[in-house]
Amino acid sequence: MTASQTYVFDGSEQGFATTRFEDLLNWAQKYSLFQYPFVTACCAMEFMALASPRFDMARFGAEAPRFSPRQADLLWVVGTISQRQAPILKTVYDQMADPKYVLAFGTCASCGGFYDNYTTLAGIDKVIPVDVYVPGCPPRPESVIDGLLLLQDKIQRGDRTPGIVKPRTDPRVVASQLATGHSTDVAHAQLVELRTSKP
Amino acid sequence: MSKRVLQRLTEVFGAAVIETHSQHGDDTAVVVPSRWKEIAAFLRDDEKCAMNHFIDLTAVDYLNRREPRFEVVLHVRSIEKLHRLRLKARLGEPATIDTLSGIWAGADWFERECFDMFGVEFVGHPDLRRILMYPEFVGSPLRKDYAAQHTQPLVEYRPEAVGKLPPFDEHEGMPFGRQTHDRVEPRVNALGFSDE
Numbered sequence: 001m002t003a004s005q006t007y008v009f010d011g012s013e014q015g016f017a018t019t020r021f022e023d024l025l026n027w028a029q030k031y032s033l034f035q036y037p038f039v040t041a042c043c044a045m046e047f048m049a050l051a052s053p054r055f056d057m058a059r060f061g062a063e064a065p066r067f068s069p070r071q072a073d074l075l076w077v078v079g080t081i082s083q084r085q086a087p088i089l090k091t092v093y094d095q096m097a098d099p100k101y102v103l104a105f106g107t108c109a110s111c112g113g114f115y116d117n118y119t120t121l122a123g124i125d126k127v128i129p130v131d132v133y134v135p136g137c138p139p140r141p142e143s144v145i146d147g148l149l150l151l152q153d154k155i156q157r158g159d160r161t162p163g164i165v166k167p168r169t170d171p172r173v174v175a176s177q178l179a180t181g182h183s184t185d186v187a188h189a190q191l192v193e194l195r196t197s198k199p
Numbered sequence: 200m201s202k203r204v205l206q207r208l209t210e211v212f213g214a215a216v217i218e219t220h221s222q223h224g225d226d227t228a229v230v231v232p233s234r235w236k237e238i239a240a241f242l243r244d245d246e247k248c249a250m251n252h253f254i255d256l257t258a259v260d261y262l263n264r265r266e267p268r269f270e271v272v273l274h275v276r277s278i279e280k281l282h283r284l285r286l287k288a289r290l291g292e293p294a295t296i297d298t299l300s301g302i303w304a305g306a307d308w309f310e311r312e313c314f315d316m317f318g319v320e321f322v323g324h325p326d327l328r329r330i331l332m333y334p335e336f337v338g339s340p341l342r343k344d345y346a347a348q349h350t351q352p353l354v355e356y357r358p359e360a361v362g363k364l365p366p367f368d369e370h371e372g373m374p375f376g377r378q379t380h381d382r383v384e385p386r387v388n389a390l391g392f393s394d395e
Contacts, residue, residue, distance in 0.1 A: 084333045087356035118340040118349060119332070127353065 022158065029073070029099065030152040031061030036072035038092060041079025043106040043138040055141040060148050069095040074151070075128075080108040081121045093128040101155070103147055104130045107137045125162075133164045143167075201226045201282035207247050212238060217289075225285060232271075232288040236297035242275060242284065243302055250275040250284065253303035256310060258294075258317040262343035267291035271319060273299070290319065298324040316341040 039047060050057050057063065066072040069092045081089055093102065104124055107113035110133040112122035124130060131154060134147040147165045154163060205219045205226050215234045220227040230238050242250040254274040262268055269290040276283035290296060298321040299306040310321045311330040318339035321327055329336065335354045338345055 083351065083353060086353050091356045117347070118345065118351070121353075122350070 023156070026156050026158060030155040033062040033074040033101070033148075033152075034064050034066045034072050035062055035074045035076055036066055036069050036092070036096065037076045037078060038089060039076070039078040040081060040085065041106075041108060043078045043108070046138040046141055046144065047076070047078045047105065050141040050144050055145065057145065057148060060145065060152065062148055069093075070097060072096055073100055075100065075102045076105055077102065077109040077124050078105040080113070080115055081124055082119050083121055084119070086121045086124075086127050089124060090127045101131045101151060102128055103151060104133045105144060105147075106139055107135055110135060113137060129160075130162050131160065133162065135165065135167070139165075201284050204242075204248050204282055204284050207245065208238070208242075211241065211245075225283075227285040227287060229287045229289065232290055232296050235271075235288050236299060236302070238286070239273070239275075239299050239302050242286070247280075248284075249277045249280050252276040252278050253299075253305040253309075254283070256299070256306055256313060258313050258319050260317060260341065260343045269294045269317065269319060271296055271313070275303070294319040295322060296320075297322050298327075300324055315339070318342065 037047065049055055051065075062074065069075070073096075075093060075096060077089065093100070102124070104110045108115060108120070109124050110130075112120050114137075116122070121127070132147045132151045134144050136143055139147075143165050150163050150165060154160070202221055205221070205228055208228055208230075209216045209219065212230070212234065215231050215238065217229045217231060219229070242248045252275065254276055256271070256273050259270045259272060260268060261270065267289045271288045271290060271294075273286040274283065275286065288296060294317070296319065298310055300310060300321070301323070307325070308330060310319075310324055311327060313319050314321060314324075314327055315329040315331050316339060328334075332340065333354055336351060
């Protein structure tokens with residue numbers, strides 16, 4: 001247990017705890033993220049899946065969408081941002097009240113993706129700061145949930161450095177590999193060999 | 200059987216039709232750009248052609264491959280005669296050609312797109328300005344000499360729209376109010392009875 005965490009004293013019949021004010025505030029903040037969805041492209045489909053019961057991000061305290069940036073804490077940038085749209089995104093970000101967080105949903109929002117052309121912004125970090133990048137084209141809802149949890153972790157720690165969601169192995173693939181007696185390391189090695197071998 | 204249209208075009212315009220081409224049921228005529236508008240009007244008004252359906256207008260840039268450099272491509276179709284035609288005109292620099300927006304209203308925005316992407320100038324167009332790119336954009340992005348990696352500086356946020364706000368003019372799409380309310384001519388059915 002680190003110094004910044006909550007202490008519950010044993011034997012206390014009242015059950016009181018001590019913590020630091022910032023920690024309490026961060027704890028409250030991370031579970032009440034009011035989100036502003038800035039949704040422009042096909043990643044919206046995954047966003048819908050994420051918001052609806054199957055993946056249900058309401059479980060993580062990020063339920064209420066606000067359609068005014070004034071009332072939002074978390075800006076979801078979901079999809080491709082064109083050069084022409086960049087100033088609008090910047091304005092929406094500027095209109096949000098502090099403390100505010102930005103999540104780049106998908107490859108296009110993170111770096112422009114395969115739209116390496118005359119009209120697409122090569123990542124929203126050209127105009128606004130980003131807290132969490134979620135790669136994927138589009139990302140699976142699970143990886144976005146990873147991104148959300150990463151953001152909550154960062155909020156709790158008071159850490160504003162950008163974070164990237166790491167890729168995970170599909171649990172079904174792992175299960176099938178284990179069923180055939182392979183470990184995931186072997187599967188990974190096979191994949192690398194396939195990709196690097198000459199055709 | 201739009202070979203008949205090609206035939207008709209060559210017998211009426213003669214040397215103005217540079218070449219014709221037919222393949223897989225698609226028929227193409229390359230015409231001189233100076234008579235572009237005249238030929239388009241003929242295609243629409245001539246009884247045997249009756250091209251009353253504008254489909255597409257675009258351009259192709261054949262930089263370093265062909266001279267002259269640009270080719271403006273028009274696709275039209277006849278709803279009654281069920282035939283279609285591809286009409287092309289070859290343009291050098293500066294790429295300038297007559298507008299067809301007075302002949303087919305649908306050509307208006309296609310010509311604006313062509314102007315935006317290729318820098319082809321349509322003489323006599325009622326409202327020739329960019330349609331997809333923003334006004335500060337410099338150059339024509341679909342020209343082959345526009346560097347593929349080139350990105351332009353970001354523009355500032357504009358609290359007010361540049362150019363026009365609705366209501367738009369007659370040639371600028373269909374406003375909601377005009378869809379049914381503004382019809383003036385009574386319809387006449389196949390037996391010659393008016394619906395009024």
